[in-house]
Amino acid sequence: MTDQLTSYLESHAHDAQALLEQICRQPSVVAQNMGMAEMADMVEGLLSESGFQTRRLHVEGAPPAIFGELPGRSDYTILLYNHYDVQPAEPYDLWLSPPFEPTVRDGKLYARGSSDNKGEIAARLAAIRALRAVHGELPVTLHWIIEGEEEIGSPHFAALAEKYSALLKADGCLWEGSSFDAADRPEMTMGTRGLLYVQLDVEGTGIDTHSGAASILPSAAWRMVQALATLRAPEGQILIPGFYDAVLPPSEEQLAAIAGQSNEEAEMREAYHVDRFVDNLTGAALLERYSFAPTCNIAGLLSGYTGEGSKTVLPARAMAKIDFRLVPNQHPDDILAKLHAHLDAQGYSDIRITAFGKAEPVVTPMHDPFVRRIADIARDFSGKEPSVTPIAGGTLPLLGSLRRFVGVPGLCAPGNATYWGSGAHAPNEHIRLSDLERAVRFNCHMFMVPDWNR
Amino acid sequence: MTDQLTSYLESHAHDAQALLEQICRQPSVVAQNMGMAEMADMVEGLLSESGFQTRRLHVEGAPPAIFGELPGRSDYTILLYNHYDVQPAEPYDLWLSPPFEPTVRDGKLYARGSSDNKGEIAARLAAIRALRAVHGELPVTLHWIIEGEEEIGSPHFAALAEKYSALLKADGCLWEGSSFDAADRPEMTMGTRGLLYVQLDVEGTGIDTHSGAASILPSAAWRMVQALATLRAPEGQILIPGFYDAVLPPSEEQLAAIAGQSNEEAEMREAYHVDRFVDNLTGAALLERYSFAPTCNIAGLLSGYTGEGSKTVLPARAMAKIDFRLVPNQHPDDILAKLHAHLDAQGYSDIRITAFGKAEPVVTPMHDPFVRRIADIARDFSGKEPSVTPIAGGTLPLLGSLRRFVGVPGLCAPGNATYWGSGAHAPNEHIRLSDLERAVRFNCHMFMVPDWNR
Numbered sequence: 001m002t003d004q005l006t007s008y009l010e011s012h013a014h015d016a017q018a019l020l021e022q023i024c025r026q027p028s029v030v031a032q033n034m035g036m037a038e039m040a041d042m043v044e045g046l047l048s049e050s051g052f053q054t055r056r057l058h059v060e061g062a063p064p065a066i067f068g069e070l071p072g073r074s075d076y077t078i079l080l081y082n083h084y085d086v087q088p089a090e091p092y093d094l095w096l097s098p099p100f101e102p103t104v105r106d107g108k109l110y111a112r113g114s115s116d117n118k119g120e121i122a123a124r125l126a127a128i129r130a131l132r133a134v135h136g137e138l139p140v141t142l143h144w145i146i147e148g149e150e151e152i153g154s155p156h157f158a159a160l161a162e163k164y165s166a167l168l169k170a171d172g173c174l175w176e177g178s179s180f181d182a183a184d185r186p187e188m189t190m191g192t193r194g195l196l197y198v199q200l201d202v203e204g205t206g207i208d209t210h211s212g213a214a215s216i217l218p219s220a221a222w223r224m225v226q227a228l229a230t231l232r233a234p235e236g237q238i239l240i241p242g243f244y245d246a247v248l249p250p251s252e253e254q255l256a257a258i259a260g261q262s263n264e265e266a267e268m269r270e271a272y273h274v275d276r277f278v279d280n281l282t283g284a285a286l287l288e289r290y291s292f293a294p295t296c297n298i299a300g301l302l303s304g305y306t307g308e309g310s311k312t313v314l315p316a317r318a319m320a321k322i323d324f325r326l327v328p329n330q331h332p333d334d335i336l337a338k339l340h341a342h343l344d345a346q347g348y349s350d351i352r353i354t355a356f357g358k359a360e361p362v363v364t365p366m367h368d369p370f371v372r373r374i375a376d377i378a379r380d381f382s383g384k385e386p387s388v389t390p391i392a393g394g395t396l397p398l399l400g401s402l403r404r405f406v407g408v409p410g411l412c413a414p415g416n417a418t419y420w421g422s423g424a425h426a427p428n429e430h431i432r433l434s435d436l437e438r439a440v441r442f443n444c445h446m447f448m449v450p451d452w453n454r
Numbered sequence: 455m456t457d458q459l460t461s462y463l464e465s466h467a468h469d470a471q472a473l474l475e476q477i478c479r480q481p482s483v484v485a486q487n488m489g490m491a492e493m494a495d496m497v498e499g500l501l502s503e504s505g506f507q508t509r510r511l512h513v514e515g516a517p518p519a520i521f522g523e524l525p526g527r528s529d530y531t532i533l534l535y536n537h538y539d540v541q542p543a544e545p546y547d548l549w550l551s552p553p554f555e556p557t558v559r560d561g562k563l564y565a566r567g568s569s570d571n572k573g574e575i576a577a578r579l580a581a582i583r584a585l586r587a588v589h590g591e592l593p594v595t596l597h598w599i600i601e602g603e604e605e606i607g608s609p610h611f612a613a614l615a616e617k618y619s620a621l622l623k624a625d626g627c628l629w630e631g632s633s634f635d636a637a638d639r640p641e642m643t644m645g646t647r648g649l650l651y652v653q654l655d656v657e658g659t660g661i662d663t664h665s666g667a668a669s670i671l672p673s674a675a676w677r678m679v680q681a682l683a684t685l686r687a688p689e690g691q692i693l694i695p696g697f698y699d700a701v702l703p704p705s706e707e708q709l710a711a712i713a714g715q716s717n718e719e720a721e722m723r724e725a726y727h728v729d730r731f732v733d734n735l736t737g738a739a740l741l742e743r744y745s746f747a748p749t750c751n752i753a754g755l756l757s758g759y760t761g762e763g764s765k766t767v768l769p770a771r772a773m774a775k776i777d778f779r780l781v782p783n784q785h786p787d788d789i790l791a792k793l794h795a796h797l798d799a800q801g802y803s804d805i806r807i808t809a810f811g812k813a814e815p816v817v818t819p820m821h822d823p824f825v826r827r828i829a830d831i832a833r834d835f836s837g838k839e840p841s842v843t844p845i846a847g848g849t850l851p852l853l854g855s856l857r858r859f860v861g862v863p864g865l866c867a868p869g870n871a872t873y874w875g876s877g878a879h880a881p882n883e884h885i886r887l888s889d890l891e892r893a894v895r896f897n898c899h900m901f902m903v904p905d906w907n908r
Contacts, residue, residue, distance in 0.1 A: 206727020
């Protein structure tokens with residue numbers, strides 16, 4: 001980092017935080033269609049003010065994706081990916097400060113989206129602005145796409161990637177970023193799990209009924225409970241026939257990568273508020289399960305009366321939301337077909353299945369040249385060996401579409417201001433301001449590397 | 455019925471409906487503490503205007519019960535029981551007209567509480583007012599207690615019955631009433647099921663968490679589903695060890711009573727919006743299951759995200775509300791102990807059990823003199839043989855307390871304006887106005903019988 005840049009960053013120490021507060025103050029909950037148009041306007045404005053030539057990428061039924069182009073001294077092109085939408089903030093009553101009023105407590109900025117992933121938008125913007133102010137043109141050409149449907153599974157990103165594949169071509173893609181681990185090692189994530197998100201609905205009686213007749217009436221709630229119980233053993237194994245058939249065992253290279261990760265179990269236990277992990281897993285076994293096991297998670301469950309006190313009702317309907325996290329080479333369409341077949345075979349063909357989101361698992365090989373380049377940069381920045389995650393727990397559903405229609409290699413580099421305890425998707429989501437500051441410096445360091453075309 | 459009374463009722467044909475609309479317009483949801491004080495005032499005022507000497511019966515922690523005394527020409531005393539509270543009206547969006555704005559459509563009055571049981575309060579009041587206007591003093595002394603906690607299981611009625619047992623002494627008690635069946639036969643109900651209402655709560659992680667970590671974290675939702683699945687077989691049998699131990703098989707007298715009931719299966723299917731009953735039951739087998747089978751019903755189920763669309767969250771908590779309907783000689787304390795023991799034995803001792811309501815099953819013998827007297831009156835009124843239900847599906851939790859502390863024999867006589875399709879406890883609860891009119895006439899007929907002391 002040059003002295004001029006260091007001095008600029010010191011004198012503009014609050015720029016990234018101010019940007020982040022501005023972005024987080026604007027709600028953008030795609031699942032509830034809250035504030036999306038205003039957020040798209042704000043993002044386009046911020047990119048434009050930062051020197052990007054912007055345009056809106058439209059596909060039928062989706063909020064616009066914002067695309068920005070910033071030509072550099074070389075035509076080596078890095079595609080940046082982010083999303084401007086956030087998860088719903090419910091339950092509001094668990095937030096210590098309102099989710100859309102960014103609040104700093106104890107060196108942390110609390111707001112929905114601060115960690116996932118408005119913090120990275122702010123860090124990338126602040127770095128680019130600093131580099132341009134101090135050094136003018138960047139050594140590398142940046143293309144930046146910021147979509148608005150990531151938190152509902154990017155249902156239109158395939159259409160977008162297909163329609164705009166020429167725009168999205170690049171030498172490498174920096175996905176939504178990772179950060180630094182508890183030992184300050186830069187983290188690199190080589191892929192994400194796939195996703196199948198379904199809602200199950202079932203009806204018993206046609207209307208809610210006095211529960212005094214429960215001995216002779218079908219119960220939607222019991223039917224849902226008993227159907228769900230066929231999906232997963234109490235010990236955790238998923239019981240849908242064929243669910244594990246396509247699962248690739250981890251490679252030697254991947255096992256070595258997770259063996260090289262820092263031990264963050266204490267931080268993880270604290271972040272999740274648990275005393276222990278399932279099956280008392282620790283060490284390599286814990287990381288292996290975390291990295292390579294597909295899941296069947298109940299994300300929501302609803303039937304009947306859920307208010308205070310008692311109501312003696314036999315509910316007419318029951319609903320469950322389930323997300324399956326998939327690993328190579330599982331495919332969401334195949335898992336959905338197997339779920340249908342399983343419920344039919346178990347006698348639950350009256351349960352309606354609605355698929356809300358599908359994504360393929362995607363993993364970039366660790367020997368890809370762009371990946372090796374980023375690893376060098378991260379090592380140089382931190383003086384530490386990067387900690388490599390072969391496949392993350394979460395999902396970036398757009399990656400399957402990027403791979404299919406654009407073909408650009410990518411990874412999560414440590415440009416995001418997040419950590420284990422950031423509460424992504426949960427109440428009191430936050431980032432540490434010191435992480436934000438480091439993310440700005442890392443992005444500056446990365447984007448000013450002169451010889452991308454070597 | 456005398457000519458003067460008939461003529462009075464004709465010229466005051468809308469009195470009962472006007473009373474009912476007044477009472478239903480006032481919300482009184484005890485579970486949500488909504489409008490209870492206002493409703494108590496209104497009920498006391500209405501009794502007082504009708505000639506009753508009123509007082510409030512107070513026990514710690516309960517809304518006041520309203521007690522009224524109306525001396526008659528004899529000291530033969532009938533205790534009337536009703537409640538002024540109603541069930542919660544949720545879900546509001548399923549109501550075709552607002553639940554607390556009484557609305558007449560197609561000869562039916564829609565409002566929360568219209569069937570259960572403000573309709574009977576209105577019918578009893580209208581009958582008493584008519585009798586007093588036409589004939590002056592009644593031939594019988596009436597004591598009337600109207601409590602405010604029936605819909606949450608009358609948690610303070612035992613304390614009340616113990617404290618005021620002298621006031622409640624009577625020759626017979628008319629519980630919350632029954633009506634007339636589809637063949638216009640008067641219905642008499644000799645008892646009600648017991649109740650155990652519990653809420654189950656469980657936690658997994660300490661906070662809601664990104665579901666990408668689901669492979670290594672405990673899931674509250676799965677734990678609840680799997681614990682619930684141990685309570686009841688998919689075929690309906692309750693699996694808690696010892697649950698059925700105390701169940702008395704129906705007596706010959708009781709089997710004969712249900713064999714004598716009218717066939718209302720078509721009306722029941724229509725009311726419940728079902729094509730068939732569980733196990734395709736019909737006829738005597740259906741009535742026997744309905745009358746004598748205890749139940750384990752899921753009244754509510756909640757975990758995680760239940761809004762529109764998708765949210766990929768691992769919920770920290772899960773909740774279930776369960777009501778058990780009990781038959782002689784099951785006891786709620788015994789069932790609660792067995793539920794605890796079962797969950798412990800299955801490894802679910804982390805699930806917290808909160809008991810909201812308990813009631814014993816109570817059945818009055820059909821050969822009781824007061825019961826036989828009411829049967830004669832009902833037969834005389836209608837010209838038809840009463841249809842006798844040995845034990846109802848629903849619960850009047852106060853009955854155990856009345857039996858224990860007061861000892862008065864009782865039954866549900868056909869003084870209520872309800873029917874199969876009335877939607878008690880459900881959206882669009884209503885009564886037929888023709889039923890209301892008949893309930894007024896039946897109450898007049900019953901209360902003017904001259905020779906109660908014979």
